[in-house]
Structures are given as structure tokens and as C-alpha cells.
Amino acid sequence: MDVIPQFELHTHVEGALTPARLEALSGRHGRTVELGARQLRADRLFDFTDFHGFLRCYRDATAFLSTPLDYADVAHDLVAMLVADGVVHCEASVSYGVLLWRGINPEPIQAALWEVAQEARERHDMTLRFIPDAVRQFGVEPARRVLEAALRAGWQRGVVGFGIGGDEMSRPAAEFARVCEEAREAGLGVTIHAGEVGGAEQVRDAVSSCGATRIGHGIGAVLGPVGPDGARVEPAPAEVEATLALLRSRRVFIELCPGANRRLNLVPAGRTWPWGRFLEAGVPCALNTDDRGFFGLDLRGEYARAAAEGGFSPQTAQQCREAARRAAFAAPL
Numbered sequence: 649m650d651v652i653p654q655f656e657l658h659t660h661v662e663g664a665l666t667p668a669r670l671e672a673l674s675g676r677h678g679r680t681v682e683l684g685a686r687q688l689r690a691d692r693l694f695d696f697t698d699f700h701g702f703l704r705c706y707r708d709a710t711a712f713l714s715t716p717l718d719y720a721d722v723a724h725d726l727v728a729m730l731v732a733d734g735v736v737h738c739e740a741s742v743s744y745g746v747l748l749w750r751g752i753n754p755e756p757i758q759a760a761l762w763e764v765a766q767e768a769r770e771r772h773d774m775t776l777r778f779i780p781d782a783v784r785q786f787g788v789e790p791a792r793r794v795l796e797a798a799l800r801a802g803w804q805r806g807v808v809g810f811g812i813g814g815d816e817m818s819r820p821a822a823e824f825a826r827v828c829e830e831a832r833e834a835g836l837g838v839t840i841h842a843g844e845v846g847g848a849e850q851v852r853d854a855v856s857s858c859g860a861t862r863i864g865h866g867i868g869a870v871l872g873p874v875g876p877d878g879a880r881v882e883p884a885p886a887e888v889e890a891t892l893a894l895l896r897s898r899r900v901f902i903e904l905c906p907g908a909n910r911r912l913n914l915v916p917a918g919r920t921w922p923w924g925r926f927l928e929a930g931v932p933c934a935l936n937t938d939d940r941g942f943f944g945l946d947l948r949g950e951y952a953r954a955a956a957e958g959g960f961s962p963q964t965a966q967q968c969r970e971a972a973r974r975a976a977f978a979a980p981l
């Protein structure tokens with residue numbers, strides 16, 4: 649049995665929703681599950697085929713999470729998945745952006761999440777920390793309110809970072825430069841979803857404008873952005889090289905999420921998954937699940953698939969885990 653300690657730096661608390669938990673929440677709140685795609689499966693929440701369909705389903709499903717108890721339940725599910733997967737340290741995003749947009753105060757929810765984290769520490773010797781996440785398309789002022797709530801919750805409630813997720817094509821990361829600077833000054837790490845559907849430009853913007861030291865996904869730096877027809881727009885080799893050089897020089901860690909990208913068809917058919925480009929360029933990176941419950945993924949499966957697809961030796965996997973350990977926002981592990 650694989651007992652290699654794993655580190656997960658890119659997973660969403662809301663993304664830990666499983667079909668069983670969603671059914672339970674629907675019973676608790678007396679509402680039926682009416683999701684956009686109606687593709688509830690037994691093994692994972694949905695079977696998506698495109699990014700915007702995923703965002704719609706994500707919004708519909710997370711609408712069932714509203715109380716501290718709801719969040720504690722889904723966080724318990726997440727802990728169970730992490731423990732079964734051999735994860736010893738996890739930094740999970742929590743969409744404060746969506747909570748505030750729905751008029752829900754994140755503070756009692758963070759307190760409930762912190763209780764779950766403390767229990768995980770005591771029972772499983774696993775550290776769970778949190779990254780409040782803003783929604784990019786909502787704009788700068790809502791992001792600032794996310795940061796303010798994150799700072800009120802603070803390290804004493806397990807908050808170690810500030811993130812920006814959502815639709816990366818909606819507005820440039822540069823608009824959030826000041827908010828990210830304030831997050832860094834307050835001692836929070838900054839991670840930004842970029843290069844998931846966007847390209848090298850979005851990745852460079854997140855790093856250069858916002859000082860992000862971690863990038864969620866990042867593959868667009870190599871593959872180019874997804875065009876209007878759903879195909880990747882191949883970037884010029886010089887642009888790819890320049891972006892990888894920037895990432896390497898700043899030691900930016902890429903939170904790769906191959907299984908999640910595959911579920912959303914974000915890597916062109918017939919194209920090998922581009923982790924090799926990051927590894928060859930000396931850019932620190934490791935594999936992550938993104939949304940365990942939604943996609944039915946775990947890290948062991950991700951590393952096993954990477955090994956089977958080639959170019960991912962046991963030494964490479966170990967190098968990635970070590971890079972993830974070093975890239976953690978939490979105190980030295």
C-alpha cells in the first residue's frame with residue numbers, strides 16, 4: 649500500500665461535495681436538486697464537458713451550502729478523502745466571494761471549518777489550512793471584502809492565504825494588484841487561478857501584477873488560451889519560453905490539476921498533458937485534484953495516471969511532493 653505522504657495545495661472545500669452529501673443537504677434544506685446539467689452520478693457529482701457548464705453546475709451545487717453545519721459536513725467529507733489519500737497537509741480554498749455575494753457572513757463558517765481542521769490534526773495528524781477565495785468576475789471591491797473577512801478570521805482560524813478564482817478571462821489580474829499587495833503585507837500567501845482556460849498572458853499578469861507565488865492550473869502558459877471555438881490557440885514558442893523563464897526566476901509554484909482539466913476537456917485530444925514542459929524548465933509544480941467530490945479524483949490516482957502516461961518517474965513524483973511542501977503557505981511543515 650502506498651504510504652507516501654501527499655501534499656494538496658489546490659482543492660476547493662465546496663468541490664468536496666459528493667452526490668451523497670448533496671442529497672443529504674437537499675433533504676436538510678427541503679429543496680430538490682435541480683442542477684443545470686442534471687448529470688448527477690454515483691461516483692462523482694457531474695460529468696462535465698466544458699468549463700462554463702462546470703461553473704454553472706458549481707454555482708447551483710454550492711447554493712446548497714449555506715450554514716456553518718453544511719460547511720463542517722462537507723469539510724469532514726474532505727478530511728475523510730484526504731486521509732484515505734495519504735495527504736498530510738492540505739490548503740483548501742473556500743469561496744468567501746460566493747458567500748459574501750449570497751449575503752452570508754464567512755466568519756462563523758470559518759470557525760466551523762477551523763474546528764474540523766483541529767479535529768483532523770488530533771485524529772489523523774493531518775494539517776488542514778484555508779485560502780479564502782475571491783471571484784474574479786465580481787470585481788475588485790468584492791475581492792477587497794473577501795480579503796477583509798479573511799483577515800478578520802486570521803491565522804488563528806487557519807487562514808493562510810488569499811486566492812482569486814472564477815472566470816480568468818473576465819478581467820485582468822492587474823486590477824487586483826493592490827488587494828493582493830495588502831494580502832501579502834498582512835502575511836497571507838497569494839494564489840491565483842490563471843492559465844486554466846486563459847493563456848500565458850493571464851499567467852504572467854497574475855505573477856507580475858499581483859505577486860502571486862502560486863498559480864492554479866497554469867497549463868495555458870504552455871498550451872495557449874482556449875479560443876472561441878473551444879480549441880487552444882497555439883502560442884509562439886518564444887512566448888512560452890519567456891513565461892516559463894519568468895515562473896522559474898520567481899520560483900512560482902504551479903498547482904497542476906490534470907484530472908480536473910481532463911474532465912473539462914481543457915487539454916486538446918491527442919496532446920500529452922504538458923507537465924513535462926514545467927519540469928524541464930525547472931518550474932516548481934505538483935499535482936492536485938481541484939475538486940475531489942465533483943470530479944471523483946484523488947492524488948494517488950493522479951500520480952498513478954501521470955506515471956502510466958509517461959514522463960513521470962517515482963523520482964519526479966517525489967520532487968513534486970517536495971516542491972509542494974516548500975510552496976505551502978502554512979508555517980514550515
Ligand SMILES: [Zn+2]
Binds near residue numbers: 813841938
Ligand atoms: Zn481550482
